[in-house]
Amino acid sequence: MTTDSGTKDITDAPSLDKDAAGLVKGIQRHYLRTLGQHTSSTSNHYKYQALAYTIRDHLMQNWKNTKDAYIEKDGKRAYYLSLEFLMGRALGNAILNLGMDDETADALHQLGLSYEEKIEMERDAGLGNGGLGRLAACFIDSCATLQLPVTGYGIRYEFGMFRQLIQNGYQVEEPDHWLNYGNVWEMNRPEYTQRIHFGGHSECYHDDQGVMRCRWADTQDVLAIPYDTPIPGFENGTVNTLRLWKSAATDEFNLSEFNAGDYAEAVAAKNRAEDISMVLYPNDTSECGKELRLRQQYFLASASIKDVLRQWTEHHGVDFSHFADKNCFQLNDTHPTISVAELMRLLIDEYRLEWDEAWSITSRTMAYTNHTLLPEALERWPVHMFGALLPRLLDIIYEINASFLTEVADRWPGDVERQRRMSIIEEGDVQQVRMAYLAIVGSFSVNGVAQLHSDLLVEGLFKDFHELWPEKFNNKTNGVTQRRWMAWCNKSLSRLISDSIGNGWVTDLAQLRHLASRVDDAGFRQQWADCKRENKVRLSRLVSEKCGVDFAPDAMFDIQVKRIHEYKRQLLNVLHVIHLYDRIKRGDTENWTPRCVLIGGKAAPGYYMAKQIIKLVSNVAQVVNNDPDVGDKLKVVFFPNYRVSAMEVIAPAADLSEQISTAGKEASGTGNMKFMMNGALTIGTLDGANIEIREEVGDENFFLFGLNAEEVEAMHGHYDPNGIIAGDEDFKRVMTLLECGHFSQFEPGLFAEIIGAIRSDRDPWMVAADFRSYLDAQQRAATAYLDQQSWVKMSILNTAYSGKFSTDRTMQDYNRDIWKLSPIAPN
Ligand code: 26Q
Numbered sequence: 001m002t003t004d005s006g007t008k009d010i011t012d013a014p015s016l017d018k019d020a021a022g023l024v025k026g027i028q029r030h031y032l033r034t035l036g037q038h039t040s041s042t043s044n045h046y047k048y049q050a051l052a053y054t055i056r057d058h059l060m061q062n063w064k065n066t067k068d069a070y071i072e073k074d075g076k077r078a079y080y081l082s083l084e085f086l087m088g089r090a091l092g093n094a095i096l097n098l099g100m101d102d103e104t105a106d107a108l109h110q111l112g113l114s115y116e117e118k119i120e121m122e123r124d125a126g127l128g129n130g131g132l133g134r135l136a137a138c139f140i141d142s143c144a145t146l147q148l149p150v151t152g153y154g155i156r157y158e159f160g161m162f163r164q165l166i167q168n169g170y171q172v173e174e175p176d177h178w179l180n181y182g183n184v185w186e187m188n189r190p191e192y193t194q195r196i197h198f199g200g201h202s203e204c205y206h207d208d209q210g211v212m213r214c215r216w217a218d219t220q221d222v223l224a225i226p227y228d229t230p231i232p233g234f235e236n237g238t239v240n241t242l243r244l245w246k247s248a249a250t251d252e253f254n255l256s257e258f259n260a261g262d263y264a265e266a267v268a269a270k271n272r273a274e275d276i277s278m279v280l281y282p283n284d285t286s287e288c289g290k291e292l293r294l295r296q297q298y299f300l301a302s303a304s305i306k307d308v309l310r311q312w313t314e315h316h317g318v319d320f321s322h323f324a325d326k327n328c329f330q331l332n333d334t335h336p337t338i339s340v341a342e343l344m345r346l347l348i349d350e351y352r353l354e355w356d357e358a359w360s361i362t363s364r365t366m367a368y369t370n371h372t373l374l375p376e377a378l379e380r381w382p383v384h385m386f387g388a389l390l391p392r393l394l395d396i397i398y399e400i401n402a403s404f405l406t407e408v409a410d411r412w413p414g415d416v417e418r419q420r421r422m423s424i425i426e427e428g429d430v431q432q433v434r435m436a437y438l439a440i441v442g443s444f445s446v447n448g449v450a451q452l453h454s455d456l457l458v459e460g461l462f463k464d465f466h467e468l469w470p471e472k473f474n475n476k477t478n479g480v481t482q483r484r485w486m487a488w489c490n491k492s493l494s495r496l497i498s499d500s501i502g503n504g505w506v507t508d509l510a511q512l513r514h515l516a517s518r519v520d521d522a523g524f525r526q527q528w529a530d531c532k533r534e535n536k537v538r539l540s541r542l543v544s545e546k547c548g549v550d551f552a553p554d555a556m557f558d559i560q561v562k563r564i565h566e567y568k569r570q571l572l573n574v575l576h577v578i579h580l581y582d583r584i585k586r587g588d589t590e591n592w593t594p595r596c597v598l599i600g601g602k603a604a605p606g607y608y609m610a611k612q613i614i615k616l617v618s619n620v621a622q623v624v625n626n627d628p629d630v631g632d633k634l635k636v637v638f639f640p641n642y643r644v645s646a647m648e649v650i651a652p653a654a655d656l657s658e659q660i661s662t663a664g665k666e667a668s669g670t671g672n673m674k675f676m677m678n679g680a681l682t683i684g685t686l687d688g689a690n691i692e693i694r695e696e697v698g699d700e701n702f703f704l705f706g707l708n709a710e711e712v713e714a715m716h717g718h719y720d721p722n723g724i725i726a727g728d729e730d731f732k733r734v735m736t737l738l739e740c741g742h743f744s745q746f747e748p749g750l751f752a753e754i755i756g757a758i759r760s761d762r763d764p765w766m767v768a769a770d771f772r773s774y775l776d777a778q779q780r781a782a783t784a785y786l787d788q789q790s791w792v793k794m795s796i797l798n799t800a801y802s803g804k805f806s807t808d809r810t811m812q813d814y815n816r817d818i819w820k821l822s823p824i825a826p827n
Contacts, residue, residue, distance in 0.1 A: 086128030088644025169618030
């Protein structure tokens with residue numbers, strides 16, 4: 001036997017040449033040696049992979065140096081716990097952040113390969129539904145750029161967000177097997193596998209000191225295997241980590257398979273273990289209550305917390321006295337909130353801390369972000385399901401609740417109604433665990449994601465908790481990363497901006513304000529308009545390919561892309577389209593502004609109304625696009641399979657960004673920020689971050705309409721949509737077209753439910769209430785677009801004043817107020 005002790009260090013890899021020649025060599029080497037390819041005609045996919053491996057090589061040393069520095073400096077660390085990370089593609093982002101864009105283009109040119117084709121070969125990592133998942137991706141990007149020691153923890157779903165096909169105007173879901181051709185960016189780390197418990201029961205016993213303790217016995221265990229993805233910062237040598245867990249059966253399952261008597265049951269049990277990380281739930285509200293989803297949540301929480309405790313005990317032993325000063329978990333909505341109980345369980349049952357000490361640590365370590373104002377979207381789990389799956393955690397939650405309710409009773413003696421309202425356990429036919437309340441009680445910080453949202457939380461949903469602990473509540477307005485959402489996806493505009501004000505904006509977005517002084521420069525405006533036009537041509541090509549409809553690049557590109565939801569009011573958008581169609585048919589087209597309307601987004605597979613709305617958009621598009629009277633005055637498409645990589649083409653091409661949710665319902669919105677940054681004007685309500693967008697850009701550069709949140713609330717009980725329709729000639733004509741079956745020629749009654757919803761005085765989204773003011777705002781936008789000089793000025797100002805909406809700013813706010821981490825540069 002020999003042991004490892006040579007004269008050379010295995011970790012001391014030779015450095016790589018970052019120039020085009022070095023890249024060419026790398027690509028050739030990986031093509032032959034890593035991928036075993038020997039003909040140059042093989043599919044683009046291997047060429048993409050060879051390039052991706054070559055770029056990945058350049059991240060590895062930085063990744064190691066970053067980890068070394070974090071261990072050496074032993075500073076405070078934060079963990080972003082999220083059931084979703086909607087990463088999209090990684091290659092272009094890595095090239096950009098390494099500062100190797102020109103070299104890559106050069107190398108590919110030398111090899112006679114098309115850059116864009118290679119980029120297009122990468123599958124989106126669609127491990128998220130929408131805003132919340134994409135926010136997590138932008139956050140970890142910004143943390144790496146700010147050199148903050150933050151690790152993302154999530155689930156490595158075998159199937160991400162479904163692929164959306166449109167067949168006969170209807171959404172059809174197809175599984176997204178994104179790992180089919182392998183994933184260049186992930187590194188399997190089986191040595192950090194964790195064991196996760198389910199089922200069994202909790203029992204009390206006396207330990208070797210005679211102390212009464214509890215434990216979780218007779219559990220069925222599942223393995224959690226980590227896969228790490230590098231998260232590069234922008235040109236700063238930092239590479240952080242996104243750690244995603246895959247579930248696997250334990251060896252016991254494999255052994256028991258040989259036991260013929262139980263064979264079928266053993267295989268089924270193995271499947272149940274491997275099911276956990278099989279699929280992302282494709283709904284973006286928590287209506288489901290499915291046991292598998294609860295398993296996923298606990299799986300993520302337990303694996304991640306155990307991983308953090310493993311690292312802690314490796315360096316600090318079992319002394320937890322400084323744990324809360326050195327660690328912080330940020331809970332992305334209530335989805336990973338079971339972490340509160342899991343950390344308590346591990347500290348008490350495994351590390352034998354006293355309850356009070358464990359609680360002090362836990363409640364100084366957890367921070368919770370809320371992403372919704374809809375009361376029906378607050379997560380609840382039936383107590384009986386919880387108890388069967390996670391019995392020991394339910395014990396702990398009961399105990400947390402008991403001491404919490406004592407605190408409430410001390411503060412408001414005799415107020416039993418308040419105790420009932422605030423209890424973590426909801427009483428009723430079926431008892432439920434209220435996850436948001438567990439999150440608030442267990443955290444030292446609770447934040448909303450835009451100022452209005454945070455204000456409404458403390459006035460409404462969380463009012464009682466705010467009265468008890470006002471100091472916990474705070475706002476952190478969302479953002480997006482300008483590296484992906486400007487520097488990468490809009491290269492022509494980025495170049496123009498950098499030529500004009502320097503490239504500091506890439507890491508300091510507020511610098512964009514220097515563009516404001518350029519609006520009076522006609523030459524600059526022309527260049528700005530040229531970039532927009534180029535981006536519109538690019539989108540037109542995509543629309544023509546995917547939808548078979550021609551978008552004329554000089555028309556106004558009017559765009560609404562986001563999940564399909566009644567509260568987001570894609571329906572209001574359609575009503576406006578029908579109104580424009582009706583005007584064209586009536587010849588009311590003086591001073592017409594040609595428009596191309598694009599609507600895209602996925603509906604939760606079980607959300608009937610959302611799917612009907614997709615069908616309505618498709619049918620209206622069919623009629624409008626094929627009517628010779630309409631011609632180029634109006635085009636409409638439903639864009640299929642909207643996702644991160646589609647937005648990278650859509651946002652740069654938008655003229656008008658539709659942010660038209662019922663006021664008080666959209667927590668923040670982040671698509672609105674991507675559009676603004678790329679020079680689109682917003683037509684929007686006073687909802688979510690729209691309010692702050694308008695504050696930044698000025699009301700003269702924003703098309704505002706609709707009731708505000710207060711007016712929406714006051715309208716309940718007085719809302720009379722039929723009266724509104726009857727009093728508005730335009731609205732009457734639109735409803736007549738809908739109701740006479742003009743958009744459902746061969747299927748009368750197809751849109752009956754949609755019509756019913758618009759006409760219902762209990763329509764919670766009050767589509768009719770905002771119809772007139774929406775049409776007026778649309779007319780203002782159309783008129784404004786006719787004056788291209790002034791439109792381009794407004795476009796420039798939107799970009800110029802988008803500086804606040806960088807996740808760099810958002811992360812600095814989280815760090816200043818919640819995490820309190822020191823930046824650490826790699827070794
Ligand atoms: C929960 C339990 C069971 C099944 C599904 C879910 C679930 C999954 C995803 C619940 C909610 C979501 C996603 C919510 C979401 O994306 N919210 C959006 O978050 C953005 C980032 O803060 C905001 O900008 C949006 O306003 C908000 O709608």
